[in-house]
Structure formats: C-alpha cells, structure tokens
Amino acid sequence: MSSRLRHVISCNLELCQPELSAPEKATIARANLAETGKNFTELGAFWYWNKKQVNRLVVAEHRREILDRAIAEQKGVIVAAPHIGAWELIGLFLTSRHAMHFLYQPGKKPELDAVIIAARERFGGKCHAISRGGMKNLVSALKRGEIIGVLPDQEPADQSGVFADFGASPAYTMTFLGNLARRNRTPVVFAAMQRLPSGAGYELYYLEPGEDLYSTDSVLAAAELNRCVKRCVDIAPAQYMWNYKRYRRAPDGKTNRYASQELLRY
Numbered sequence: 333m334s335s336r337l338r339h340v341i342s343c344n345l346e347l348c349q350p351e352l353s354a355p356e357k358a359t360i361a362r363a364n365l366a367e368t369g370k371n372f373t374e375l376g377a378f379w380y381w382n383k384k385q386v387n388r389l390v391v392a393e394h395r396r397e398i399l400d401r402a403i404a405e406q407k408g409v410i411v412a413a414p415h416i417g418a419w420e421l422i423g424l425f426l427t428s429r430h431a432m433h434f435l436y437q438p439g440k441k442p443e444l445d446a447v448i449i450a451a452r453e454r455f456g457g458k459c460h461a462i463s464r465g466g467m468k469n470l471v472s473a474l475k476r477g478e479i480i481g482v483l484p485d486q487e488p489a490d491q492s493g494v495f496a497d498f499g500a501s502p503a504y505t506m507t508f509l510g511n512l513a514r515r516n517r518t519p520v521v522f523a524a525m526q527r528l529p530s531g532a533g534y535e536l537y538y539l540e541p542g543e544d545l546y547s548t549d550s551v552l553a554a555a556e557l558n559r560c561v562k563r564c565v566d567i568a569p570a571q572y573m574w575n576y577k578r579y580r581r582a583p584d585g586k587t588n589r590y591a592s593q594e595l596l597r598y
Contacts, residue, residue: 337477340575342361343589344572347500347579348499349500361574367527371418374420375420378421383428386397386428390425393538394537395540398521399411401438401519402520402521402588405519406420407475407501408473409518409520409521410474410480410509410512410518411480411481413524413525414483414524415485416524416526416568416572417567418524418526419524421534422525423452423457424455425536426481427455428455430478433457433458433460433470433480433481434452434460434481438449438461452539474518482508484506487507487577487578487581488507493506495554496555501579507520510557513546514546521540522541523564524537524564526567526568542556545557
C-alpha cells in the first residue's frame, strides 16, 4: 500500500482514538492494510456466486430481532451500513429475503457501473443513482414498507451536513439520514458485517440507535449517527475503512487535519 494511504490511516486513528497508545494504533493500522486488500479479493464471490453460496457465508446474525421488529412496524426500514468489514455483503444477504433499495454514485466508467449494478441487483435489490429522482425513489420505497440501504459515514455535499463528533474529533456528517427517518418516524437499523479470520465466514450485527437520531436538532441527530457508526467500528476496529479521509473538512474551514499528523511507523 502507498505511503499516502498509510498516512491517512494513521491520521484517522489519531483523530478518532487518540487515547490508544502508539503501538496499539500501529497494530490496528497494519492489520487494516490487510483487511483493505480483502475487500477486493472477496468481491468475486459476492458478485458472482449463487444465492445459496452467498447466504451460506453469513454464519451468524446477532440481534436479528432488531431488524424484525423494525420491519413489523410497516413503515419501511433504513438500514445504515458503515464501511466496516464486508459491507458489500450486507445488501446481497438482505435482498435475498426482502425488497431493498440502494443509492450509488455513478462513476466515470459506465461499463464498470453496469457490472456493479448487475451484481448488487441480482438477488432482487434495486440501485438508484444519487440524484433528486433517486432520493424520491427511496422515499417511495419506504412508503411501500420496503428497506433502503444508506452508507452513513461518507462526507456529504455542501449544505448537506453538520459537524458532529466521530470519536474524539468533529467530522462533517450527513443530515439526510436523520431527516428521512424523522419524516415518518421510520425505524433505523445499523448493520455491520464482521469478517472472520481464516475464511471462517462472516457475522452480521444489528444495532439500534438512540432517540437523538430522530431529533429535530440536526447536530444532535448527527452526533447519534456518529455514535452508532463508532459502535459498529468497535466490533472490529481493524476492518473499518480508515483509508478514507473522514475528517477532510474542518470546522474552521481552513485546517488541513491530514497535514499535521505524524505518520505511524509500520
């Protein structure tokens, strides 16, 4: 992995969990480089194996009753899946049982987009491009009592977020999820797919957010969103996408928080 990615991982760990010792952060960072590689090598199975083979990869579901209870409300469900472990597997696993919709960011290569969309939709899911029309499609799906999938830990566009603590440092955080959930008191379920060692499979965890996620105060809602993401990260810290510049924006609009951190030694 490039020194640039190693530096981003180092900075993120320092900004998010400064209480960890230098050896602890170095251990997580080294393991994270390996886990990043696994995100790519496992895609062949996820995208091309049949439904029975894919579902068999998930060897345990923890607190499945949280999702079942949310579905029973018949208001639709927002599944928030942070970039931890095998997040690509969550959608495939759930769409084999339920109607589910996803947003995606169109790339610069339409032929690659076609491959990704076909893979994600092959068990019954539906992908919608990030646009006003795509957002309307998600709202309509919730009205029909269906499930939508949201990646809650990506930096939103201008005027679409607020600053709230993610770990020990503020991060620019989406307001979309909280606004959508509050509209009809739609239940939100956080999900994390932990990758087990030595090819032993995957374990899916469901987490329930606190009341603040539905607050009309966007900062309170964003803070609860980030607390839930952090709870997911704590399941398997080395498997989080630490190479993403989650703290790219600073509250003062000027500070480059990736220029001031020292690079860990690997």
